[in-house]
Amino acid sequence: MLALGTLNTLTVKKQVKFGYYLDGLSWGEILLPNNVAPANLEIGQELNVFLYLDSEDQLIATTERPRIMVGQVAMLPVVAITKVGAFLNWGVKKDLLVPFSEQQIPLKEGQHYLVYCYVDLSNRIVASTKLDRHIHKTPANYQIGDKVAIIVSEQTDLGYKVVIEHQHWGVLYKNEVFKPLRRGDKLTAYVMKVRDDGKIDLRLVSTTHKQAQELTDKVLYKLKQNGGKLALTDKSSPEQIYDAFGVSKKAFKQAIGALYKEKKIVITEQGLILVPEQTTP
Template sequence: MLKLGELNTLTALRQTDNGIYLIDEESNEVLLPNKYIPDGFELENTVEVFLYKDSEDRIVATTLTPKIMLNGYAALEAIDVSDNGAFFDWGLEKDLMVPYVQQVEPVEKGDFYVVYLYLDEKSERLVGTTKISNTLEKDTVDLKIGDKVDLLPYDESEIGISVIVNKMYQGMLFKNEVFEEIMVGDELTGYVKKIRDDNKIDVSLNRFGYRAVDDNVEKLVAALKANEGFLNLNDKSSPEDISEKLGLSKKVFKKVVGALYKQKRLEISGEGIKLIEINH
């Protein structure tokens, strides 16, 4: 069976002026145009190709790998807009269309959006949508507190950044816990903080408790070494100053400083903190 939107491993059947026809195990044929035929490729050889429909609604094969696969997510650039929808660069000759009705808000040319790729049942065409929340699993969550997860930011609000968790679930990064610039489409690693009754997930970019301290001890040491062993930060410093210089919350900073002080690796004064052994 030929699978649109996916990689298919097919066999070369016959040569024509336009390219080579490939065949699957059920004897379905599809054209691989000449420009995509690999060097040295011969009849009866197998090749991995991506299948989609061209502008004339014919299924065609390409050896190019798109930026997004069926039922997947990716940050794509909008390269054109029309009254019917927006067109995105997804790495293939034919641009990916996101119909107007599948846009959360009107798409602007040149901006990046996280897009979900699906197969429209009526037209049997591959189509994109920016209505991400509608595509995510809401019935069950196979995760637990503290789990390390993959995050893909796709929207921002007053309270935080909406993220896709493990390519499946709805998550939220709260702004008061983010101490670095995050862009739509950034691939991040985070940790599950809370799973809500509606199965939405609160996530953090940092571990909690002692693990958060352990993860950031050497980060602070490295920052001190880079500044000749001294930083003009202490528990009187503002959260903004700490965040700007170290990318840490004030709470985590104080815990890390406390841990290094107990290890007798820091001196603390009203002026800041000093690394006792720079080459420790």
């Protein structure tokens, strides 16, 4: 089944002076212009192409990969404002339209905006900055611990509101973030909890039992390497902790808490102290 605004695998049907025609099945023949066709393309060869509408609203194929496809979210720059809306550079010849009705605030040329791409009722590929109209419209089928791709949407009092896998809203809490984030940043995160309202709580570091054990082992190893002392505590900054161990402050506090309960370390205001191993006579 072919889909507009996405990648499709089509077969080369014939060559003409200005390009190649691909077999679009029920959609008919679809032009792949010479300037985006691979060298030495042969009849019968299968090709992965992006389908969109050109400036005359004719279906056309390209081997160029756009910065956004239908059903996705991306940060894109405005290159023009016209009487029909704003146009974004999305990496293919014809710019991507954001109609005035799909602008949360009036867009400005030269600025970047986080947008969602979709096919409207008139069969046009367009974009919207009104993400709530399009995000979180399907059930969130995530399990605790799932690894997901996220894009930062905005900073809030709780932390950061993010888009998960282009389709759902999630939250990164302040205590799970150890570096400044900006709108449009792409990151990997892990599912902590799926709430009753369907929103998803996330963290940037996975905390499986195995990884928690690996972190406590790392803390002990670093203590031994530093003569039994380490100038880090549960009061240290998230940046200091991340520089030392590559984890969030919350994960570090859990690790040293476990070591303290096992009486392997002492936590002082100056840092951690390794408890000498006891030997039985």
